[in-house]
Amino acid sequence: MDLFRTNQYSRINAVNYAKTFALHPNPSFRYFPLINNETSGDCANFISQCLLAGGAPMIFNGTHPWWYNKANTFITKDDTWSVTWTVANSLYWTLKVNQQAKSRRIKGLEIYDVSLLELGDLIFFEDDKGNIFHSTIVTSFRDSQPLVSHHSFEALNIYYKNSWSAEHVHYLKISL
DSSP: OOTTOOOSOOHHHHHHHHHHHSSSOOTTSOOOOOOTTOSOSSHHHHHHHHHHHTTOOOBOSSSSOBOEEOOSSSOGGGOEEOHHHHOHHHHHHHHHHHHHTTOSSOEEEEESOGGGOOTTOEEEEEOTTSOEEEEEEEEEEETTEEEEEETTTTEEEEEGGGSSOOSEEEEEEEEO
């Protein structure tokens, strides 16, 4: 299987979006602040925005919808979204299920070698209970190591191991 085959996912557009909005969230989307160091926050919402910028079409129906609907009221609190858009665990599993189904939708192939990651690929963080609780996007490299950007906390081009501490880390190759 060719991991580096050409696909319609624009890694450069996804990364440019991430770099633009990593430290200052896009006011056109609802922002979900981290509450009392819980596992809530804006990470999956931000990653979904990056995937959208990379050309991933929203999925409004089916068993794994992935969408954000602007209410067009100029108040983002009126917007609606799917759970898979805003929850890291749901986003991770949707990408994996789409990959297993060989879907034409946005998907993620889990790999186990960090050296195979490219710009625009995703890294997910799992806690000691087996829950995926955080998501990041690869936006640069330093000394062959991926640097990531994310929300909750806002970060731009940090070493992925300096993000949240995790029991396990998952690497997903993204494609359409």
